[in-house]
Amino acid sequence: MKAASRQKLDQRAFLEQVHECRDNGYLLSSKKIGSGAFSKVYLAYATQERMRHNCKLASDLRGKCHTMVAIKIVSTAEAPAEFCKFLPREISSLNATYKHLNVVQLYETFANSRRTYLVLELAAHGNLLEHINAMSAHHHCPGLEEEEARRLLWQLVSAVAHCHNLGIVHRDLKCENILLDDRGCLKLSDFGFANWSGLKNSLLSTFCGSVAYTAPEILMSKKYNGKQADLWSLGVTLYAMVTGKLPFKECQPHRMLYLMRRGPTFQPGLSPECQDLIRGLLQLHPRARLGLQQVATHHWMLPAAHALFCTTLCAIPEKTEKPQLRTSLHNVEPNADSDPPRSLLQLWRPQLQGTSCESASGPAPEPPGACPRQGADSAGLELWSTETAGRTVGRSRHPLLLCSIRSVPGHYPVS
Missing domain, CATH: 3.30.200.20 (Phosphorylase Kinase; domain 1)
Incomplete structure (x- = not known):
């Protein structure tokens, strides 16, 4: 009844x-x-x-x-x-x-x-977790291919940078809250735990988000910087994309912290550059984590930047365009409601004097020793064993030729 x-x-x-x-x-x-x-x-x-x-x-x-x-x-x-x-x-x-x-x-x-x-907005192709599991089953190999993970991470970094530039911290970055539309374009969703961090050094105290993606300072019940906590979650998300599992998964916070101190382990075949980027994000000390600009300029991310640069060049109108058309376009009044959604990833701001932006992160930490993993993995992610990689690759320093780049396209979780 x-x-x-x-x-x-x-x-x-x-x-x-x-x-x-x-x-x-x-x-x-x-x-x-x-x-x-x-x-x-x-x-x-x-x-x-x-x-x-x-x-x-x-x-x-x-x-x-x-x-x-x-x-x-x-x-x-x-x-x-x-x-x-x-x-x-x-x-x-x-x-x-x-x-x-x-x-x-x-x-x-x-x-x-x-x-x-x-x-x-409807994102009809489900979430990132479903995409990872589907691609893992299709290729009979854990996780996404690095090229696909790089493409998606580029879009995710663009979204998180946009939020942080507006003073918004997400505080619940995870695969279930990252959606895909029918063009393969990534959509960051579920801002149920989002907050405004107006002051540069303002600290938060609310424990929120998913434990598997939560930064160690939050697990230790310390006040935390929301942007730095998002960077940790970004590292966990990248690890899940390329390995098909979560780096740390335990029910008890003290056990989770123990695994975090030991650091992530990696399966054979994952590139040293990708491992280095993940380690740079999964730093126990919040201030030691790579910033979004350093992530975007990391050596592993360069192929994505090159592909988007080429796409942007192809989209530039020919010089033979009719003057009347250019005049009419310039005469159009901007409308905040009618303009289509846009993506402006401005992570590079080279000086006009010709100096180049560089990745300024410190030396990579030594990889942790190989050790058996205990505890259950996420129910949604496939179970795969991992092994420690050899040596890490230092984060690259390289000149950038781009002042700004426009990213290109590629179920709903709720609070």
Whole structure:
């Protein structure tokens, strides 16, 4: 009886949500693409009438050639106050990061006394965790190929740099919160634990995020720098991409810290440059971790920079372009709502005097000794044994010829 009664309540609540979405210009489908303790995400369709009244929605969907969106429904009436305090931060963070190609777009919100609705960009190809497992099974080899991991990491660094430049720290970077659209373009999502770090040296104290991706200073209940904590999570994500498993996985925090002090181990075949980049991010001391600019200029990342540079050159219009067209383009007034999402990765700022930006990280740490790993791996990631690599490769110093680069394209988790 209890199960049947609960089912009737769920059906009634869903019908209410369908009517509320329809009243706001969206057709809610029954396909659920994500769920959490107090929220669910459904596939939905924007009506033509709604698109006429929402320039932000219309301009983005026009380029995608469909009207599909994802609607996250948060049951604010059922959620505790502690949960609800993060919702305004999530909305303000998504509004601030709007128009970056590698951050999921928030089109609009509407609410009543019981629920809050977030209309989000649809990323139809699932999350990064699913992509890693699918590619591992397809190639009969753990993790992604380094070329694919490099392409995705470039986009992720672009998204995180955009957030950090705006003073926003994500605090829940993990494979499940990184989505892929139908063009293979990466989308950073789920800003439920995001916060603003206005002051340069401001410290946070809230324990949040997933333990497997959490920085050691947070596990030790210390106040922490949100940007440096995101860098640790970035290193864990890269390790998961190239190995098909997580570097540290334990239920008990003290055991997790023990594994962190020993450092990550690597399977044979992983390039020394990639190992070096991971070690540079998984430094126990927060200030010793590579910064985003150092990640972007790391020797392992150079092929991605070269590929994007070539793509950017190909996109430059020919000099034979008609003068009338250039004039008309310059006369167009910028519109904050109608411009399509863009990605501006400005991690390089060489001086005009001709000096070049360089990777300024210190020498690489000595690799930890080989040792058996204990504890279970993440349930979602495939289980693969790892071995210690030989010597690390020092982080490269090289001149950069780019002032800025535009990144190119390539289910929803909830708080």
